[in-house]
Amino acid sequence: MDVRNCKSCGKLFNYLSGPPLCPRCMKALDEKFEQVKEYIYDHPKVDMQEVSEVFDVPIPQIKQWIREERLAFSEDSMIGLECERCGATIRTGRFCKSCKDKMAKGLSELYPEAKPVEKSKDPRENPRMRFLNNDI
Numbered sequence: 001m002d003v004r005n006c007k008s009c010g011k012l013f014n015y016l017s018g019p020p021l022c023p024r025c026m027k028a029l030d031e032k033f034e035q036v037k038e039y040i041y042d043h044p045k046v047d048m049q050e051v052s053e054v055f056d057v058p059i060p061q062i063k064q065w066i067r068e069e070r071l072a073f074s075e076d077s078m079i080g081l082e083c084e085r086c087g088a089t090i091r092t093g094r095f096c097k098s099c100k101d102k103m104a105k106g107l108s109e110l111y112p113e114a115k116p117v118e119k120s121k122d123p124r125e126n127p128r129m130r131f132l133n134n135d136i
Contacts, residue, residue, distance in 0.1 A: 032057055037071060044074040069093045 004015040006022035008029075013022035021029065036055050040046060052059050065071040066081055072092035073079045080089040083096040085103075090096050095103070 029061075033065060033070065036062070036065070040071065040073065045077055047078045066092055067094050 002015040003012055004020050005011065006013055006025050007020045008025040009022060011022050011024075019026070019029075032055055036051055036057060039051065039054065048059050048062050051057065051062055062071070063081065066073075066079075069092050075091065077091065080091060082088070083090050083099055084094045085099040086096060088096040088098070
């Protein structure tokens, strides 16, 4: 059992995984996320500073939601992050489409498609009739 202090309120709680927040603070953060998401949907040209001030959410938390691809901004939005690989401006995630494609291609070159594995023959699947020897 892993017991930790909540990063937000300081209360002790049973830590399982994810951010070190107690269930109450995690629920409050999820509710804020839903409010922020709805606000961004209703106001597509909003910037991070305004969102931070309206909902009292730190900018690093908003950036984390964007990196996790939980939030996405429209193309005409003023919000943009840099691709972690090439520095291009992106609206959500960690990498731009070009870098994602390059990384996927590199992985596919490292692991070429394997030959299909032949299905092992199960003697029970043979269509011939079988008899049990009951002479014993």
